[in-house]
């Protein structure tokens with residue numbers, strides 16, 4: 059008798075914030091400039107360089123968190139994620155680990171379904187390896203190193219590839235509306251990692267998952283999930299076990315295969331030392347009181363108000379069309395205090 063399996067998916071979405079300059083220095087974030095021209099001692103981590111946090115990046119990250127209904131912590135802390143990779147020659151990425159910017163939100167994806175959002179944390183991007191520029195060599199472009207990102211981590215509550223697609227479309231719509239990112243997958247400002255596993259329906263615990271990295275379109279996410287899920291089911295059916303590993307999706311060959319992982323190379327997380335940016339505090343006094351649709355915002359709140367889809371949870375429309383959405387403003391004052 060064959061067992062019925064269900065797909066278990068959690069998504070990690072990296073979104074580039076719409077700032078003019080990088081997260082910890084004043085280099086431009088503009089896309090398509092000549093390689094390695096937008097770099098400086100800070101984003102190259104030369105000795106003695108002192109990173110200074112870009113307040114605008116924090117504001118946009120907090121706005122994204124509020125639009126997705128997360129609780130923004132008054133204090134969050136940066137950490138160094140240590141690993142070496144050619145596109146990260148400084149040897150660590152500034153990220154957040156045990157004290158992220160925001161936690162616990164939800165995203166309605168239609169059909170009465172909502173997916174929990176575990177956390178949103180801030181981090182900087184790495185550089186880019188260019189494999190097709192010089193025959194036999196890989197070139198490194200560090201223009202992207204230090205560009206501000208948020209990582210949006212969902213709960214493993216997605217149950218099909220179609221739900222993964224719906225989640226991503228809803229997420230992109232909100233991020234575009236809140237004007238925190240241009241969400242261009244072609245330019246790499248929205249990238250998706252998908253964690254997938256399969257388990258027999260009714261089994262309470264999760265089985266071993268694999269992670270498909272750097273998916274660059276929503277349809278590729280859906281295709282890759284179907285392929286990898288089918289592999290999991292086949293392995294379980296045959297009595298085998300899944301090895302936890304990082305996978306890559308080849309859209310041309312329509313296959314998912316194992317990849318050498320950055321993460322497996324002895325990654326270590328450390329609290330960022332004193333030379334790193336100080337912890338930032340975010341004050342959002344009004345964020346704790348959910349917005350009342352139709353209530354006129356005060357003049358001061360208006361200045362700092364952010365439109366939000368928060369009330370989407372309470373209405374039945376699929377987008378921006380109803381009064382509740384067009385009239386719903388989210389008032390939050392986000393400031394970055396430096397101790």
Ligand SMILES: [Zn+2]
Pocket residue numbers: 080083084085096097098099100101102204
């Ligand atoms: Zn720089």
